[in-house]
Amino acid sequence: xxxxxxxQELLSHLMSARFFAAVVITLLLVVANAVxxxxxxxxxxxxxxxxxxxHRQKAQEAKTYSTLKLSVERPPNPLSLFSAGLxxxxxxxxxxxxxxxxxxxxxxxxxxxxxxxNLFSKIDLVLIFQVVLSLMALLFAYDAIAGDxxxxxxxxxxSHPVRRGTILLAKYIGAMVCLLLPVLMSLLMVLIxxxxxxxxxxxxxxxxxxxxxxxxxxIYLSAFYLIGLLISTATRRxxxxxxxxxFLWVALVLVYPNWxxxxxxxxxxxxxxxxxxxxxxxxxxxxVDREEAQFLANSPLEGKPQRFNLDVIQSSGFSxxxxxxxxxxxSNQSDPLVPHVQKYHATMGALYIRSAEQIALxxxxxxxxxxxxxxxxxxxxxxxxxxxxxxxxxxxxxGTDLEGMSDFVQAVQSxxxxxxxxxxxxxxxxxxxxxxxDKGAVDWWDLPQFRFARAxxxxxxxxxxxxxxxxxxxxxxxxxxxxxxxxKLEV
Amino acid sequence: MIWHIIKRELxxxxxxxxxxxxxxxxxxxxxxxxxxxxxxxxxxxxDYSENVTGSLNTLKSRADLYTLAQKxxxxxxxxxxxxxxxxxxxxxxxxxxxxxEGSWSKSGPGWKAQSNWWLSYGSANPDAKDLRxxxxxIDWVFIITYLLSFIPLLFTFxxxxxxxxxxxxxxxxANPISRPVLLIGKFLGTLITxxxxxxxxxxxxxxxxxxxxxxxxxxxxxxxxxxxxxxASSYAGIFVGLGLMISAGxxxxxxxxxxxxxIWVATVVFMPSTLGTLSTxxxxxxxxxxxxxxxxxxxxxxxDTDYNDRLNAVKxxxxxxxxxxxxxxxxxxxxxxxxxxxxxxxxxxxEVEGDEELVLKxxxxxxxxxxxxxxxREYLEAQIAQVQRARIVTRFSPAAIVQYALESMAGTGFNxxxxxxxxxxxxxxxxxxxxxxxxxxxTQSRHLIGIPEGMSEEPIASEAIPKFEDxxxxxxxxxxxxxxxxLLVSLLGVFFLGAFLIFIRAEV
Numbered sequence: 001x002x003x004x005x006x007x008q009e010l011l012s013h014l015m016s017a018r019f020f021a022a023v024v025i026t027l028l029l030v031v032a033n034a035v036x037x038x039x040x041x042x043x044x045x046x047x048x049x050x051x052x053x054x055h056r057q058k059a060q061e062a063k064t065y066s067t068l069k070l071s072v073e074r075p076p077n078p079l080s081l082f083s084a085g086l087x088x089x090x091x092x093x094x095x096x097x098x099x100x101x102x103x104x105x106x107x108x109x110x111x112x113x114x115x116x117x118n119l120f121s122k123i124d125l126v127l128i129f130q131v132v133l134s135l136m137a138l139l140f141a142y143d144a145i146a147g148d149x150x151x152x153x154x155x156x157x158x159s160h161p162v163r164r165g166t167i168l169l170a171k172y173i174g175a176m177v178c179l180l181l182p183v184l185m186s187l188l189m190v191l192i193x194x195x196x197x198x199x200x201x202x203x204x205x206x207x208x209x210x211x212x213x214x215x216x217x218x219i220y221l222s223a224f225y226l227i228g229l230l231i232s233t234a235t236r237r238x239x240x241x242x243x244x245x246x247f248l249w250v251a252l253v254l255v256y257p258n259w260x261x262x263x264x265x266x267x268x269x270x271x272x273x274x275x276x277x278x279x280x281x282x283x284x285x286x287x288v289d290r291e292e293a294q295f296l297a298n299s300p301l302e303g304k305p306q307r308f309n310l311d312v313i314q315s316s317g318f319s320x321x322x323x324x325x326x327x328x329x330x331s332n333q334s335d336p337l338v339p340h341v342q343k344y345h346a347t348m349g350a351l352y353i354r355s356a357e358q359i360a361l362x363x364x365x366x367x368x369x370x371x372x373x374x375x376x377x378x379x380x381x382x383x384x385x386x387x388x389x390x391x392x393x394x395x396x397x398x399g400t401d402l403e404g405m406s407d408f409v410q411a412v413q414s415x416x417x418x419x420x421x422x423x424x425x426x427x428x429x430x431x432x433x434x435x436x437x438d439k440g441a442v443d444w445w446d447l448p449q450f451r452f453a454r455a456x457x458x459x460x461x462x463x464x465x466x467x468x469x470x471x472x473x474x475x476x477x478x479x480x481x482x483x484x485x486x487x488k489l490e491v
Numbered sequence: 492m493i494w495h496i497i498k499r500e501l502x503x504x505x506x507x508x509x510x511x512x513x514x515x516x517x518x519x520x521x522x523x524x525x526x527x528x529x530x531x532x533x534x535x536x537x538d539y540s541e542n543v544t545g546s547l548n549t550l551k552s553r554a555d556l557y558t559l560a561q562k563x564x565x566x567x568x569x570x571x572x573x574x575x576x577x578x579x580x581x582x583x584x585x586x587x588x589x590x591x592e593g594s595w596s597k598s599g600p601g602w603k604a605q606s607n608w609w610l611s612y613g614s615a616n617p618d619a620k621d622l623r624x625x626x627x628x629i630d631w632v633f634i635i636t637y638l639l640s641f642i643p644l645l646f647t648f649x650x651x652x653x654x655x656x657x658x659x660x661x662x663x664x665a666n667p668i669s670r671p672v673l674l675i676g677k678f679l680g681t682l683i684t685x686x687x688x689x690x691x692x693x694x695x696x697x698x699x700x701x702x703x704x705x706x707x708x709x710x711x712x713x714x715x716x717x718x719x720x721x722x723a724s725s726y727a728g729i730f731v732g733l734g735l736m737i738s739a740g741x742x743x744x745x746x747x748x749x750x751x752x753x754i755w756v757a758t759v760v761f762m763p764s765t766l767g768t769l770s771t772x773x774x775x776x777x778x779x780x781x782x783x784x785x786x787x788x789x790x791x792x793x794x795d796t797d798y799n800d801r802l803n804a805v806k807x808x809x810x811x812x813x814x815x816x817x818x819x820x821x822x823x824x825x826x827x828x829x830x831x832x833x834x835x836x837x838x839x840x841x842e843v844e845g846d847e848e849l850v851l852k853x854x855x856x857x858x859x860x861x862x863x864x865x866x867x868r869e870y871l872e873a874q875i876a877q878v879q880r881a882r883i884v885t886r887f888s889p890a891a892i893v894q895y896a897l898e899s900m901a902g903t904g905f906n907x908x909x910x911x912x913x914x915x916x917x918x919x920x921x922x923x924x925x926x927x928x929x930x931x932x933x934t935q936s937r938h939l940i941g942i943p944e945g946m947s948e949e950p951i952a953s954e955a956i957p958k959f960e961d962x963x964x965x966x967x968x969x970x971x972x973x974x975x976x977x978l979l980v981s982l983l984g985v986f987f988l989g990a991f992l993i994f995i996r997a998e999v
Binding site: 017018021022025028029032033035036039040047050086089090091104105107108109110111112113114115116117118119120121122123128131132135139143239240242243244246247250251254255257258259261262263265371372374375378379382388391392402 | 507508509512516520523526527530581584585613614615616617618619620621622623624625626627628629633637638641645745746748749750752753756757760761763764765767768769771772777778779780781874875877878881885905
């Protein structure tokens with residue numbers, strides 16, 4: 001009987017015009033957007049490798065340790081195709097420098113070929129499922145019980161020796177199969193399109209992540225189907241249930257996520273926090289300046305730092321903020337001063353590293369209390385809608401969420417520490433090659449390379465888990481409520 | 492008779508659940524929009540005026556002509572629109588200011604040159620440091636494009652197919668009512684039902700907004716609001732027509748609903764952005780930013796080598812019959828009289844050489860700035876052309892048409908940005924002209940713009956310096972808006988005609 005019910009549900013859905021229309025529209029949208037997204041990804045990848053090359057060349061060009069300009073670039077995430085998250089938007093170039101610890105907001109944005117095109121919002125594949133298929137789920141559900149009740153077929157079915165729970169379950173399974181078909185078909189299309197493009201190589205873990213996205217999609221669609229089923233059971237009128245379903249859909253999918261981000265400003269005014277952190281940072285720098293002055297007082301060096309009273313034949317370099325790089329050619333007259341300069345730079349190097357850690361601590365606290373806190377609160381508020389739960393869960397699977405971005409920043413931070421260790425190993429701060437290349441330029445053959453691997457699947461899964469759990473909870477609640485109402489329903 | 496049908500439709504709709512839900516959602520959104528505008532607009536205006544005062548102060552601090560010519564007028568800010576609550580226009584993706592503080596300096600043995608300012612437009616997303624999740628702003632555009640299309644569909648999907656199913660349609664047509672009259676009655680009835688809550692929500696929104704002193708609506712603003720209502724009603728009318736058309740063509744309301752909703756999702760939710768990005772795929776490709784940088788650097792390098800060559804030529808060019816310094820020294824010991832004459836000749840030659848060098852330097856600086864600006868401008872224009880073409884393609888979706896029309900009404904968005912760019916270009920021309928004119932008024936000056944030795948050294952009254960003021964002018968955006976409105980009205984005609992033709996032939 002159960003099988004018969006499922007088969008009947010399946011057939012009635014599969015033969016219906018709405019199923020056909022849903023499949024056609026979903027596939028059309030998926031293919032059209034996948035083409036755009038793939039090209040976009042390829043362009044970003046090309047730009048990434050080009051930037052990488054530039055960074056490497058720049059690093060090799062440095063003749064002294066202080067002129068080393070090292071930057072790293074965040075590679076584009078191939079799964080941003082599915083869920084773009086923050087991957088395309090956040091700045092992706094990070095400068096590595098011993099005197100400052102990079103934080104998530106420090107990435108500088110890559111220059112775009114045409115920044116105005118951002119006016120056309122980019123659509124990822126997950127958004128298509130989120131909008132189109134949730135609407136379809138409600139359209140499958142709104143007359144599931146109410147329609148049968150109005151037709152009188154419900155009475156007919158119940159007159160058979162079949163439990164009411166079984167009827168509900170059969171309807172649920174039938175509809176879910178029909179909803180998942182377009183998802184799987186469009187996934188297939190995307191994978192075929194992907195295979196025509198050589199530049200994207202997905203490994204086994206990526207397929208697991210995609211599996212996670214499909215799982216999340218299933219749970220999300222099931223939540224919407226159950227919302228429709230609950231309304232359908234509770235109202236028993238197709239007209240009423242349809243209107244409630246449609247307006248609820250508009251509210252949950254279209255309006256609420258945008259509304260909560262637009263109307264609510266969590267975390268209030270942060271100017272006080274910012275200014276106090278600025279003060280703290282200024283204090284740290286004052287301390288550094290004081291120690292520098294103290295050092296200089298006890299040393300025979302005079303004049304402006306960096307050049308001092310050295311006899312400079314030629315010099316080049318750069319400076320920006322507190323950072324500077326120098327490359328000098330010194331005459332023999334300044335030889336007696338050179339050890340002092342070396343000692344100065346060794347002291348300053350250590351001082352800068354220490355102050356950078358202190359400042360990073362202050363800045364991280366500020367960030368946690370301002371932008372980051374605001375971003376997290378916005379996410380939390382948005383998560384009141386299952387549609388946003390779905391967005392964030394899929395971003396977590398794809399690794400394009402806030403945490404995926406912080407992973408990269410952590411890798412950058414640890415690379416900075418590796419670089420400092422490398423400098424210490426070479427005794428770079430206290431060497432003549434820190435500021436002068438006249439006795440031989442620095443050889444960068446053993447400069448440590450930056451490597452970044454995305455978090456592994458289990459990590460992605462743990463990050464997606466809270467949202468998944470919430471979605472499941474919603475499902476469970478809706479199913480129980482529907483079941484309770486349905487068992488007490490007078491037919 | 493037609494009034495009777497309209498009245499019946501109206502009462503039917505107003506008593507329905509969907510009408511109540513429509514009222515609730517429209518009012519919530521419009522009130523939110525107004526409240527948020529009241530909260531954020533003063534901040535925006537304050538930021539703008541602070542920025543403008545800041546850059547005016549820097550301008551005043553640049554008292555002599557050379558500093559003005561070298562450092563330029565400072566940052567030029569875009570003035571925010573007081574009607575931004577109607578259309579946000581992608582504010583976050585458009586730069587709010589244009590900077591002009593480029594500088595380099597070159598030096599060689601015996602000479603040093605410092606560049607003048609040039610305009611640079613920025614090529615990165617201004618939104619790049621925002622950690623918050625992305626979302627659309629709830630402005631009027633959002634409310635109109637999404638809700639004034641979705642709601643008409645919910646009112647019309649069963650207008651004909653539902654009545655046909657119930658048999659009331661047959662009953663209705665058995666009376667002496669012609670089909671066109673019935674259709675027009677249904678069309679107007681539904682349109683009015685949708686517009687009633689919308690107009691009231693708009694009025695509430697405006698009441699809240701005009702309660703505040705920051706936003707004062709002028710008569711012209713009210714005229715524009717009338718036009719916006721017209722745009723909104725023809726947009727809603729398009730979807731009423733579409734709903735009637737599909738409803739007349741299908742037997743079952745369930746089927747017509749699904750078809751309508753899918754058409755809606757495709758045209759309203761996805762098409763504006765998908766078509767925009769998709770269309771750039773088939774456009775002549777823009778130079779990538781790296782190619783652009785490379786070609787500009789190549790041109791600049793050419794200018795630099797030219798300069799170096801000519802400088803060397805000047806230095807090597809020796810006036811005949813001149814003694815070298817050592818010879819002159821010897822001559823002084825033997826014949827001071829002729830030596831003095833020779834020395835004067837030498838000095839004169841040096842001066843000529845120095846003058847020529849100065850001219851060369853001024854030329855280098857002017858050509859450098861011109862080349863940079865020409866390249867930047869060309870690239871900007873290519874970018875703008877690309878966006879313009881993409882916008883034409885996206886006009887396939889009525890939602891995009893409404894968005895663009897409302898943006899030009901509100902003085903935001905891309906067209907407004909173009910207007911601002913034009914103001915910036917006009918102003919820079921004026922600014923440069925001011926420098927040239929002030930300089931030529933001074934007879935002491937050598938009229939070599941761009942180098943400190945070659946320019947007038949007289950102090951400048953800070954009132955005389957032209958100041959940048961970006962004023963939103965609606966007159967030139969009104970044309971495009973009228974065009975959009977015409978497009979909407981003709982679309983409305985097409986859909987209504989479609990509904991009419993299908994309904995005339997439909998079996999009851």
